[in-house]
Amino acid sequence: MALYTPDRSQYPAKKADGTLDIDLASGKYLKLWQGPNHPGITGNMSVELTVCGDEVVEGKTHVGYLHRGFEKLMERRSFIQCFPIVCRICVPEPDFNEYCYAAAVEDLSGIQSPERANWMRALILEMGRINSYLMYLGGQAGALGLGVIGQWTTYARDLMLDRFEEMTGARIYHMFILPGGVRDGLPDGFDQRMEETLREIESTMKDVHDVMFHNAVFKKRTVGQGVIDPAWLDQYGVTGPNARAAGVAKDVRRDQPYLVYRELEFEPVIGHDSDIYTRSDVRRRDLLMSVDLIRQILAKMPRSGPLIADMPSMLHWKIPRGETYVRGECSRGEYGYYLVTDGSGFPRRVNVRGPSYTHAMALLERMIVNINISDVAALMVSLHTYPPEIER
Amino acid sequence: MSVRDVLSPFTAWKNLFRDPVSIPDPLNRAAAPRYRGFHQNDVEKCIGCGTCETICQNGAIDMVPVEGIETKSGDSGLRPRIDYGRCCWCALCVDVCMTKSLTMSNAYTWVENDPDLFCFTPGVDKKHWDNAELGYHCPTDRRITGQVRAHMRELEPETRIDSFVEIVQGYSVEEAILEADRCVACGLPCATAITSAAWNCSTPATRFPASAAASAPTSARTPALPATKATRSPSAG
Ligand code: SF4
Ligand code: SF4
Numbered sequence: 001m002a003l004y005t006p007d008r009s010q011y012p013a014k015k016a017d018g019t020l021d022i023d024l025a026s027g028k029y030l031k032l033w034q035g036p037n038h039p040g041i042t043g044n045m046s047v048e049l050t051v052c053g054d055e056v057v058e059g060k061t062h063v064g065y066l067h068r069g070f071e072k073l074m075e076r077r078s079f080i081q082c083f084p085i086v087c088r089i090c091v092p093e094p095d096f097n098e099y100c101y102a103a104a105v106e107d108l109s110g111i112q113s114p115e116r117a118n119w120m121r122a123l124i125l126e127m128g129r130i131n132s133y134l135m136y137l138g139g140q141a142g143a144l145g146l147g148v149i150g151q152w153t154t155y156a157r158d159l160m161l162d163r164f165e166e167m168t169g170a171r172i173y174h175m176f177i178l179p180g181g182v183r184d185g186l187p188d189g190f191d192q193r194m195e196e197t198l199r200e201i202e203s204t205m206k207d208v209h210d211v212m213f214h215n216a217v218f219k220k221r222t223v224g225q226g227v228i229d230p231a232w233l234d235q236y237g238v239t240g241p242n243a244r245a246a247g248v249a250k251d252v253r254r255d256q257p258y259l260v261y262r263e264l265e266f267e268p269v270i271g272h273d274s275d276i277y278t279r280s281d282v283r284r285r286d287l288l289m290s291v292d293l294i295r296q297i298l299a300k301m302p303r304s305g306p307l308i309a310d311m312p313s314m315l316h317w318k319i320p321r322g323e324t325y326v327r328g329e330c331s332r333g334e335y336g337y338y339l340v341t342d343g344s345g346f347p348r349r350v351n352v353r354g355p356s357y358t359h360a361m362a363l364l365e366r367m368i369v370n371i372n373i374s375d376v377a378a379l380m381v382s383l384h385t386y387p388p389e390i391e392r
Numbered sequence: 393m394s395v396r397d398v399l400s401p402f403t404a405w406k407n408l409f410r411d412p413v414s415i416p417d418p419l420n421r422a423a424a425p426r427y428r429g430f431h432q433n434d435v436e437k438c439i440g441c442g443t444c445e446t447i448c449q450n451g452a453i454d455m456v457p458v459e460g461i462e463t464k465s466g467d468s469g470l471r472p473r474i475d476y477g478r479c480c481w482c483a484l485c486v487d488v489c490m491t492k493s494l495t496m497s498n499a500y501t502w503v504e505n506d507p508d509l510f511c512f513t514p515g516v517d518k519k520h521w522d523n524a525e526l527g528y529h530c531p532t533d534r535r536i537t538g539q540v541r542a543h544m545r546e547l548e549p550e551t552r553i554d555s556f557v558e559i560v561q562g563y564s565v566e567e568a569i570l571e572a573d574r575c576v577a578c579g580l581p582c583a584t585a586i587t588s589a590a591w592n593c594s595t596p597a598t599r600f601p602a603s604a605a606a607s608a609p610t611s612a613r614t615p616a617l618p619a620t621k622a623t624r625s626p627s628a629g
Pocket of ligand 1: 433437438440442443444471472488489493494
């Protein structure tokens with residue numbers, strides 16, 4: 001295990017400017033890059049570790065491997081042309097981008113998306129949340145050497161992708177939530193197939209619970225590890241399950257209900273220990289809550305009525321001068337779009353607030369100090385970060 | 393930590409007795425009926441208006457001349473050629489297609505050695521998915537361009553019968569804007585014959601409810617929609 005020792009005298013001292021006095025030539029420290037191409041890193045980013053023995057004394061996060069300049073691209077695209085771009089900002093859970101972008105455009109142009117479209121949107125967002133959590137669980141277990149969980153959750157996710165495919169016409173980038181509504185309604189027999197999928201997911205989650213959460217090794221390596229101090233939540237802008245695992249019931253779906261969440265019954269899932277285990281468990285329970293929410297949505301949603309508002313031709317949209325911030329609760333926390341328009345046919349500025357930006361950069365750099373090298377992957381995955389939304 | 397935590401992981405072995413869940417023949421797996429796969433185009437219906445090219449944010453569509461299709465009134469003689477190295481299957485081109493000739497099949501597997509073949513003119517270069525019934529088609533009740541034609545008011549027959557007053561009353565400003573909004577500035581003569589000048593002076597944004605409240609929604613830029621497409625020479629790329 002770690003060469004951890006309470007004797008801090010062997011660790012670097014702080015210089016006057018607050019940086020650490022690390023003398024690599026002394027042979028006491030070693031620089032180690034984890035990423036950008038590494039199974040223990042979430043996506044295309046890297047952490048530059050300075051280690052002393054097995055223990056990390058400093059960690060610097062590096063992004064830039066995935067920069068595609070979405071925000072800038074959008075400034076040169078008409079409003080409808082931005083619609084196929086936004087989903088690419090977060091690969092595993094693209095729908096929040098579509099929803100937030102559409103809602104921001106609707107807000108500034110005064111369009112009201114029809115009731116039925118709102119239910120469809122909520123359904124898609126909950127389906128995407130399940131997918132995202134399934135991917136996370138596989139990653140979290142995999143980071144600790146428990147590869148089989150990823151195989152199971154990938155299977156369950158694939159079933160959900162089938163549902164996405166039949167509903168939206170695509171598996172990963174759905175491009176379904178148009179500003180003004182959604183592209184289509186539910187296909188025939190969807191409810192039944194969805195129910196089968198949900199049952200299969202529940203049964204997979206039961207196996208995951210038995211093998212991952214009741215697992216001596218997993219517990220040994222995650223309980224008490226990577227604790228987020230509740231005092232850091234506001235300091236670092238921590239949201240979503242990372243905050244809820246620290247006992248703070250932050251959930252945009254309840255705090256500032258959007259779409260149809262006012263009509264659904266749910267309580268934000270919270271935990272108290274704020275360690276890696278609790279965060280995994282909060283996400284597991286949140287996933288099961290989404291399963292329940294999907295059932296509620298399918299039971300309550302209207303089956304007829306318009307799916308898209310009556311709007312002027314999207315080829316000619318010029319949106320009056322204004323600015324807005326729209327947010328939603330994605331699987332990682334608060335997802336937001338800040339949109340500025342200047343009365344022209346193009347957005348003046350789009351700023352995407354991806355929760356990974358705060359979680360994977362400043363927070364990770366703080367938490368990574370004094371942990372064992374072998375726990376870096378588990379810690380990083382436990383913050384559930386997706387690099388594409390860090391560098392839009 | 394309990395005894396359960398030590399024993400429970402071994403329940404994973406039960407999967408030895410489960411049937412595999414993988415898809416036995418992935419190459420012949422049928423896509424969902426709505427799947428957005430490779431395009432197909434009914435070249436007889438298509439009028440070469442180029443609206444699909446205008447909306448494609450990836451620049452995946454080029455309008456190219458096609459052997460056997462002449463330029464004539466109401467038809468530019470060009471047809472969309474799609475570069476699948478650029479296309480992201482967003483289907484905006486299908487949604488915007490003026491004649492509904494452009495659709496998407498649900499075919500998604502197609503193997504070729506030559507990458508250049510992935511740039512082709514649907515409907516002209518024959519493909520195995522041509523005339524597929526399944527796939528993404530723009531729903532009839534939804535268009536992302538203006539649908540409703542503004543009707544020009546006319547005098548009632550009883551009034552017309554004994555006067556020389558102009559029968560056709562013309563458009564009000566609002567109606568003219570509504571009608572101009574339908575125009576896609578393709579440059580081909582059409583029944584409404586809204587000119588690009590009409591489009592340029594229209595402010596369709598005024599149809600947005602929010603803009604009624606906004607005091608000065610001035611247009612800083614006009615989207616660079618080309619006034620005429622029919623006369624453009626196709627790009628070589
Ligand atoms: S929009 Fe439709 S009709 Fe016009 S060129 Fe494209 S495919 Fe042809
Ligand atoms: S599907 Fe989208 S990206 Fe592809 S050609 Fe049509 S508009 Fe362009």
